[in-house]
Amino acid sequence: MPLKVILADDHPLVLVGGALALRHAHIDVVGEAKAADELLSMLAERPCDVVITDFLMPSDRQDDGFALVETIAKEYPKIALVILTMINRPAALQSMLNRGVRGIVDKRAPMDELATAARAVADGETYLSETLLDILNEADEVSEAMPGAPLSPRETEVIRLFVNGMSLQQIADREGKSVKTISRQKRDAMRKLGVDHDSLLGDFARDHGLV
Numbered sequence: 056m057p058l059k060v061i062l063a064d065d066h067p068l069v070l071v072g073g074a075l076a077l078r079h080a081h082i083d084v085v086g087e088a089k090a091a092d093e094l095l096s097m098l099a100e101r102p103c104d105v106v107i108t109d110f111l112m113p114s115d116r117q118d119d120g121f122a123l124v125e126t127i128a129k130e131y132p133k134i135a136l137v138i139l140t141m142i143n144r145p146a147a148l149q150s151m152l153n154r155g156v157r158g159i160v161d162k163r164a165p166m167d168e169l170a171t172a173a174r175a176v177a178d179g180e181t182y183l184s185e186t187l188l189d190i191l192n193e194a195d196e197v198s199e200a201m202p203g204a205p206l207s208p209r210e211t212e213v214i215r216l217f218v219n220g221m222s223l224q225q226i227a228d229r230e231g232k233s234v235k236t237i238s239r240q241k242r243d244a245m246r247k248l249g250v251d252h253d254s255l256l257g258d259f260a261r262d263h264g265l266v
Contacts, residue, residue: 057081060173061097063088063108064139072166073107073139080170091119098131105173106131107160110140110151121154121264128155135176139169143190146262148183154264158182210244213237215265218256 060082064070067089074084085101088094091112098106106127112119127136137158138151148159157176160168161184168184175182183191206214216226223241227234245251248259259265 057083058105058173058177059083059085059103060105060107061086061088061094061101061103062169063091063094063106063112065089065109065112069109069139069162073169076166076169077107077173080167082170082173091123094123095126098127098134103134104177105135105137107137107139107169107173110138110142121150124151124154124156135173137169137172137176137182143187144258144262145191145193146259148187148191150263152181159187160184161186206244206247207240210240210247211263211265213240214244214256214260217241217253218260218265 060077062070062073062077062084064073070087070089074087077084085103086094086097088097088108089112091108094106094108094112108123108127110120110124112123124136124138127134132155135157136155137160138156139160139162141162142148143161151159158172158181160172160182164184164186172182172184212230213226216229217223221229223234223237226232227237230237245256248256250256250259
């Protein structure tokens with residue numbers, strides 16, 4: 056039986072080109088979605104082996120990105136999930152894998168790589184485009200050379216609240232702590248992350264699904 060795939064992307068050219076490449080490789084494209092909510096509706100109605108989806112797509116329910124990944128991994132654990140993305144930050148890529156993504160394809164790669172990825176994850180393998188694999192390997196080497204302590208749950212929560220718009224005073228009031236304590240936790244987190252400016256915290260938060 057041919058492999059059954061649902062493909063999702065909000066860019067028509069990617070959707071058409073990807074579907075053609077998959078069908079040319081004798082893979083059965085059983086659904087083509089343009090948004091996260093449309094993809095979830097298809098999953099509820101059409102059996103498939105693999106989902107290949109853009110990471111960020113418009114949705115009325117704001118359930119794209121990490122929320123979409125977590126929903127599919129939880130509700131359809133037997134379906135292999137492949138992310139199609141231009142994101143190349145190591146932390147974001149690793150966060151996808153940690154949440155159950157089995158494959159990540161660089162959008163700049165040739166379309167025929169979608170078929171290679173689909174077959175690999177359907178066979179139980181983890182697949183990454185060569186460019187993305189190089190990025191993760193380089194990040195591992197840097198991490199080994201300059202190890203940084205992981206953030207504590209409290210530090211992670213302080214950063215999450217801060218990048219979502221709360222002031223240190225508001226966080227202190229919410230947590231029942233002094234502003235001095237919250238400020239120290241934020242400062243310690245920034246030191247561990249190697250971040251020296253508040254604006255850079257947004258990248259960390261996005262990469263780890265905190266916003």
